[in-house]
Amino acid sequence: MLAKELDLSISTVSKALHDSHEISQETKDKVQSFAKLYHYKPNNIALSLKNQSTKTIGVIIPEIVHEFFSKVIQGIEEAALEKDYKVIVSMSNESYESEVHNIELLNSGAIDGFIIGLSKETLEKNNFEHIQECINYNTPVVLFDRVVDELNADKVIINDVESGRKVTKHLIDCGRKNIAIVTTPDYITVGKKRLEGYLEALNEAGIPPNENNIIKFNGGKSFSKTLHQLEELLVDFLKNNPDIDGLVTVNEANAVAVLRAARQLQIEVPKQLSVVTFSDGIISKSTFPSLTTISQQGVEMGKQAAIALIDSIESTCPIKKVKTIEIPTKLILRESSSFKST
Amino acid sequence: MLAKELDLSISTVSKALHDSHEISQETKDKVQSFAKLYHYKPNNIALSLKNQSTKTIGVIIPEIVHEFFSKVIQGIEEAALEKDYKVIVSMSNESYESEVHNIELLNSGAIDGFIIGLSKETLEKNNFEHIQECINYNTPVVLFDRVVDELNADKVIINDVESGRKVTKHLIDCGRKNIAIVTTPDYITVGKKRLEGYLEALNEAGIPPNENNIIKFNGGKSFSKTLHQLEELLVDFLKNNPDIDGLVTVNEANAVAVLRAARQLQIEVPKQLSVVTFSDGIISKSTFPSLTTISQQGVEMGKQAAIALIDSIESTCPIKKVKTIEIPTKLILRESSSFKST
DNA sequence: CTTGTAATCGAAATCGTTTTCGTGTTGATA
DNA sequence: TATCAACACGAAAACGATTTCGATTACAAG
Numbered sequence: 001m002l003a004k005e006l007d008l009s010i011s012t013v014s015k016a017l018h019d020s021h022e023i024s025q026e027t028k029d030k031v032q033s034f035a036k037l038y039h040y041k042p043n044n045i046a047l048s049l050k051n052q053s054t055k056t057i058g059v060i061i062p063e064i065v066h067e068f069f070s071k072v073i074q075g076i077e078e079a080a081l082e083k084d085y086k087v088i089v090s091m092s093n094e095s096y097e098s099e100v101h102n103i104e105l106l107n108s109g110a111i112d113g114f115i116i117g118l119s120k121e122t123l124e125k126n127n128f129e130h131i132q133e134c135i136n137y138n139t140p141v142v143l144f145d146r147v148v149d150e151l152n153a154d155k156v157i158i159n160d161v162e163s164g165r166k167v168t169k170h171l172i173d174c175g176r177k178n179i180a181i182v183t184t185p186d187y188i189t190v191g192k193k194r195l196e197g198y199l200e201a202l203n204e205a206g207i208p209p210n211e212n213n214i215i216k217f218n219g220g221k222s223f224s225k226t227l228h229q230l231e232e233l234l235v236d237f238l239k240n241n242p243d244i245d246g247l248v249t250v251n252e253a254n255a256v257a258v259l260r261a262a263r264q265l266q267i268e269v270p271k272q273l274s275v276v277t278f279s280d281g282i283i284s285k286s287t288f289p290s291l292t293t294i295s296q297q298g299v300e301m302g303k304q305a306a307i308a309l310i311d312s313i314e315s316t317c318p319i320k321k322v323k324t325i326e327i328p329t330k331l332i333l334r335e336s337s338s339f340k341s342t
Numbered sequence: 343m344l345a346k347e348l349d350l351s352i353s354t355v356s357k358a359l360h361d362s363h364e365i366s367q368e369t370k371d372k373v374q375s376f377a378k379l380y381h382y383k384p385n386n387i388a389l390s391l392k393n394q395s396t397k398t399i400g401v402i403i404p405e406i407v408h409e410f411f412s413k414v415i416q417g418i419e420e421a422a423l424e425k426d427y428k429v430i431v432s433m434s435n436e437s438y439e440s441e442v443h444n445i446e447l448l449n450s451g452a453i454d455g456f457i458i459g460l461s462k463e464t465l466e467k468n469n470f471e472h473i474q475e476c477i478n479y480n481t482p483v484v485l486f487d488r489v490v491d492e493l494n495a496d497k498v499i500i501n502d503v504e505s506g507r508k509v510t511k512h513l514i515d516c517g518r519k520n521i522a523i524v525t526t527p528d529y530i531t532v533g534k535k536r537l538e539g540y541l542e543a544l545n546e547a548g549i550p551p552n553e554n555n556i557i558k559f560n561g562g563k564s565f566s567k568t569l570h571q572l573e574e575l576l577v578d579f580l581k582n583n584p585d586i587d588g589l590v591t592v593n594e595a596n597a598v599a600v601l602r603a604a605r606q607l608q609i610e611v612p613k614q615l616s617v618v619t620f621s622d623g624i625i626s627k628s629t630f631p632s633l634t635t636i637s638q639q640g641v642e643m644g645k646q647a648a649i650a651l652i653d654s655i656e657s658t659c660p661i662k663k664v665k666t667i668e669i670p671t672k673l674i675l676r677e678s679s680s681f682k683s684t
Numbered sequence: 685c686t687t688g689t690a691a692t693c694g695a696a697a698t699c700g701t702t703t704t705c706g707t708g709t710t711g712a713t714a
Numbered sequence: 715t716a717t718c719a720a721c722a723c724g725a726a727a728a729c730g731a732t733t734t735c736g737a738t739t740a741c742a743a744g
Binding site: 039041042043044045046048049054056063064065066067070071073074077084086087088089090091104105106107108109110133137223224227253256259263282283285286287288 | 381383384385386387388390391396398405406407408409412413415416419426428429430431432433446447448449450451452475479565566569595598601605624625627628629630
């Protein structure tokens with residue numbers, strides 16, 4: 001508060017700016033108009049130091065060039081803005097090491113709490129010490145999407161089991177009997193759970209599950225390459241299993257691979273093969289046929305995560321109970337699924 | 343540096359942690375091992391206050407759920423991480439007011455400099471006082487993608503005119519004679535410039551431009567709605583102009599609308615109508631036919647912007663010359679364009 | 685024995701703000 | 715006239731770190 005040294009002390013100026021009753025109206029007016037004139041803005045760093053609170057939340061996501069994650073960030077931003085919080089974003093690039101490094105970088109006064117989407121490698125390694133440490137040292141943490149039960153933190157998820165069930169049941173309702181699924185390896189929680197839902201739906205319909213119809217595929221970093229690999233894999237699969245009439249994919253990219261493979265084999269979608277997927281993103285709307293999908297409500301997820309985190313940050317209560325928030329999903333009907341005409 | 347009070351003073355501990363020569367090896371070892379044991383991390387806020395530098399860069403983008411912008415952020419993150427900078431992201435939602443508000447929020451000690459992609463509304467209003475003020479008060483600013491010449495800041499852009507020319511020339515080389523363009527209103531700089539390039543290419547090829555073949559369309563916030571509106575508009579246009587054999591679109595979403603409209607009218611792409619677009623994103627790869635496009639190198643753009651900004655931040659020289667960095671683009675050939683067989 | 689010089693360490697200023705507590709002035713009241 | 719309250723303002727601590735400068739000790743050299 002440098003230049004304010006016209007004739008008043010630092011404390012007087014501070015009080016004047018805060019409309020303190022201790023200061024005469026005359027002085028207040030003088031200081032305030034002067035502040036406006038010189039575009040005075042209090043230094044947030046100094047405030048942070050004084051208040052022991054930065055009013056910023058740190059977000060760690062696996063990647064940002066990914067519609068779902070960017071939607072989550074949007075939700076976080078929206079909720080944060082409303083409570084006058086800033087958002088600092090860091091990407092782990094699906095790497096355990098980056099995740100740890102970024103968390104350490106931020107967790108030294110820069111932020112008041114974390115919202116974290118765990119990286120694939122972290123889940124694979126099954127090592128969550130870095131998260132546990134945050135929790136132990138009283139930095140509030142909210143996990144979203146990819147969560148692990150053993151961590152004592154708030155969690156925001158969609159009900160993946162239920163969604164997997166819902167989307168599979170839709171295919172069954174369409175008269176499909178031989179339904180395959182393209183999912184992820186088990187260490188990706190969401191893939192595993194959606195698979196569970198798929199199995200549940202089959203079970204409820206009295207359709208015996210078939211190991212061969214479960215394809216576990218882990219995409220690489222490059223969209224095109226991943227697409228191509230999976231496409232070839234699926235061409236083989238569909239060629240060897242011509243009776244498949246329904247296919248669940250666990251994300252949009254995989255669904256595109258399915259559409260490509262089907263086109264190669266001149267299999268008509270949705271007539272011969274109905275396809276459903278997850279994530280109501282740009283791809284689902286842009287492909288032909290457009291994709292029947294489960295909307296994951298990324299924005300809503302981000303909002304809820306931010307609200308939960310800010311609650312934790314501002315809560316004075318030392319003992320806190322962790323909660324798990326479930327975001328409802330919606331089945332969005334498009335062109336890639338239809339009733340099977342026999 | 344609270345708990346360090348075992349027997350030493352604050353200053354001694356600080357020096358010991360920094361391996362000062364003033365401190366005996368014995369003491370240094372003691373302090374350092376103690377620090378490790380207690381997971382001591384210096385408080386970044388205090389450091390920022392002392393050093394008058396936050397090692398954080400503020401990024402203002404119009405929206406985050408947008409592949410190009412998220413790629414730019416990724417590039418910024420990558421370059422920032424390398425120089426130990428943090429990144430704080432803020433979205434303007436294409437709103438002037440949000441842009442101003444977010445800049446003000448951050449520009450009070452929270453960041454050392456800005457990387458800004460201007461909002462549509464700001465460009466429309468043609469009001470850049472808030473940016474000028476940053477520059478005046480010596481907060482370094484780098485503009486990217488959507489820039490304005492009158493601002494005395496570093497700029498990172500792609501050569502939109504040249505790219506527009508390149509992509510149009512490709513259609514001409516494919517033997518297309520009646521080439522239309524779907525672009526934005528003129529206040530969106532990139533759309534305006536790409537249109538210029540389009541006109542240049544036509545001119546070079548001796549093809550007289552046709553006002554009717556220039557469609558200026560401004561999308562709304564909703565992808566689906568925008569898509570639908572433009573699709574209808576294009577159905578009309580293509581029906582009334584059956585001789586159109588080439589079409590340039592200025593972004594991927596518009597290209598999807600073109601593909602849809604063509605399908606409605608049973609116009610074959612690329613045979614009857616070749617389509618080219620901008621942004622080598624997920625959509626270009628996912629549509630059928632996949633889209634010939636100009637790669638905008640978002641990641642590279644972000645990197646260069648971050649490097650330029652950090653240069654400015656760390657430069658001690660009071661007089662700085664602004665520079666404009668041009669990121670080269672590449673034409674990526676896919677299925678939506680082909681030579682016209684007569 | 686005095687003085688000089690490393691070698692170690694601590695006190696205090698600094699960054700910009702808020703806040704507690706004190707201080708001085710004014711005017712009214714006893 | 716002396717006392718007291720109300721009013722207006724300032725001094726200084728605090729937040730957590732670095733850093734300059736000074737202080738102390740011990741030991742060697744003169």
